[in-house]
Amino acid sequence: MAYSEKVIDHYTHPKNVGTLDKSKQNVGTGLVGAPECGDVMRLQIEVDEATGIISDAKFKTFGCGSAIASSSLATEWLKGKTVDQAMAIDNMDIVEELNLPPVKIHCSVLAEDAIKAAINDYRVKNGLPELELEEKKH
């Protein structure tokens, strides 16, 4: 199975690997997937409280190259977006950007789930109601 150039690039030079302080009020953490399924993503956002803009995003991923690339790309896209704009990121955008083959679409779905889980964690921490998420097929 050949990987696209972009997947290889993200895998070789992942962007924003790391950990944010999850105890901070303005940090949202999403942990999705399961070790038994071969994919676990943890995605974190730090929101600038004055502007509502995501000032930083970090990830750590256990998974295949496509899963690592999907989460790396997601953190890049998140930075500079408002939380509402971030909610609009669709897994198919990731599929397109990385040229993921059909068997790897679940990696992009996981990344979208991780974004939404991080946003929801942020919302709950800040007294906002949790957003209802549509179920996507993995």
Place this chain on the structure above:
Amino acid sequence: MELKLPIYLDNNATTPCDPRVVEAMLPYFTEKFGNAASRSHPFGWAAEEAVDYAREQVAKLINADPKEIIFTSGATEGDNLAIKGVFEMYASKGNHIITAVTEHKAVLDTCKHIEKLGGQVTYLPVAEDGLINLQELENAITDKTILIAIMYGNNEVGVIQPVREISKIARKHGVLFFTDGTQAVGKIPVDVNADCIDLMAFSAHKMYGPKGVGALYVRRKNPRVKVTAQMDGGGHERGMRSGTMNVPGIVGFGKACELCMNEMEADAARLSKMRDRLEKGLLELEEAYVNGSIEHRLPHVANISFKYVEGEGLMMGFNKNIALSSGSACTSASLEPSYVLKALGLGDDLAHSSLRFGLGRFTTDEQIDYTINAIKETVTKLREMSPLWEMFKEGIDLNTIEWAHH
């Protein structure tokens, strides 16, 4: 010597042809192209002579009589012919077959087929080390049992089953014993008489011969074993396997067997030393585990799990330069991790994190050094990126986390 990339460490999947094998085969494509079944002219005679000679070379490697060798297209065909052929031939004696859960798919799927035909199959579990339990085997035998089908050496973890003890039990109960010898023949001494094997499938391309040719050993004496042909036609191979002989392939197979006969002992000693060095180097990493029995194992195989990194992601770090297999789901279409590793009791997470190393005749010390370094580097890099590794380092028990299952 300069290191040439990529390095091939997937010799359980297939081996390169030995140049001496290719050389032996070449004349049989061009000037000696005859059909071995053509009895009326010199072209046919030359081909038949070549096949006869190869049959002796193959038989000698496993201490069989040349008449007991049935040439096939490979081990999958041999597995099918042995199991289906015995099931049909011995239908009046019974319909029960005993096998194990870690067998190759060519055996397991054939057994599934037998079940559809109304046969009964017992799938023995294996212990953590990959070995079957002999008492369980004996307990599974009924008066309907006609065949025990247990592989010699496992393709994923290299575990060698106690073949002599298995055949002793088979003999005691008057049950035939078939073994898939694909990974073992040519790598370790296999003697159909000392091992009391009744039927054995094996393949040329796992022992530096060409693809598309293999053999089924069928015992002729004590007891005389017969299998019902699964292909109808010209009645080749004593009526058990019709189809024009693959003469160049068979010649190459014979040569490959002769080379193994002469070089197996030295190869095995050299490869097991290299394998052990590879293993020792990689086990310097934290949370790295060898899968399957270390004691009862093929000399050239190692299967290692690197906890908290995923196998396919791991291989991506070096698969341009090192060819390996992983037990991870992502390398197969099924998205299920290796059923063999799961049968050994590995959790899905460890099965996802495994790499299989298959060393071969052409593996060098420099290649092993390169591999140790590349893998250590990649594992370390990916662990820095792994949320599971971070949790492990923080002392969090991953089993206490409620994972969102998909």
